[in-house]
Amino acid sequence: MFNHFERYLKFPICTFDAKVGVLCPKCEDRLKNGEITEADVKASFVLAKLLNQFPVLDKLTLKRAYRVGDDYVLLFNQGEAKQVLSNKQVMSKLKEALGNVWVTEQTSDARQFLENLMYPIRLLTINIVWLPDGSRHIKAIIAGQETNNLPIDLNKVKEITKIITGDEIVFEFEKGKFTKKSSIVRTR
Numbered sequence: 001m002f003n004h005f006e007r008y009l010k011f012p013i014c015t016f017d018a019k020v021g022v023l024c025p026k027c028e029d030r031l032k033n034g035e036i037t038e039a040d041v042k043a044s045f046v047l048a049k050l051l052n053q054f055p056v057l058d059k060l061t062l063k064r065a066y067r068v069g070d071d072y073v074l075l076f077n078q079g080e081a082k083q084v085l086s087n088k089q090v091m092s093k094l095k096e097a098l099g100n101v102w103v104t105e106q107t108s109d110a111r112q113f114l115e116n117l118m119y120p121i122r123l124l125t126i127n128i129v130w131l132p133d134g135s136r137h138i139k140a141i142i143a144g145q146e147t148n149n150l151p152i153d154l155n156k157v158k159e160i161t162k163i164i165t166g167d168e169i170v171f172e173f174e175k176g177k178f179t180k181k182s183s184i185v186r187t188r
């Protein structure tokens with residue numbers, strides 16, 4: 001198929017390798033010495049296959065992909081994750097190919113990173129505490145009432161964030177149901 005875009009989706013592996021679904025000797029070496037991972041390769045192959053169907057992906061850059069348990073996490077360039085997350089067809093194709101998929105972007109902005117990862121859950125506030133060793137503790141407050149029926153697993157969010165950014169997260173809800181605060185009877 002003729003490609004109308006000058007820029008082609010970029011991957012952690014060569015564009016050509018991603019297109020044909022085979023690694024060149026150079027990328028094989030990078031895989032062997034740990035510069036890239038099996039997850040990078042797999043996610044690149046899957047995304048390259050989706051390109052013909054979804055030209056919107058053409059302008060994006062997949063920075064890295066991670067395997068966390070049985071899930072895949074795709075890390076796009078800053079500002080790009082929403083384009084993938086908001087496209088239901090792309091998301092369902094990714095899930096078909098990779099199983100449970102998380103999408104976020106490479107950014108130093110903890111809120112941006114988390115909001116994409118947790119999409120469509122809205123965060124009210126983020127408090128960052130810097131520890132003496134340079135690591136960060138993040139308190140993220142989820143908008144709305146506390147519930148056990150969130151569409152995402154918060155423990156998985158913690159695990160993924162720890163692996164990718166090194167940050168520790170504690171979640172709280174705007175309106176707690178089982179917290180100490182809720183001992184104050186709410187009339188509504």
Ligand SMILES: [Zn+2]
Pocket residue numbers: 013014017023024025026027028
């Ligand atoms: Zn290559």
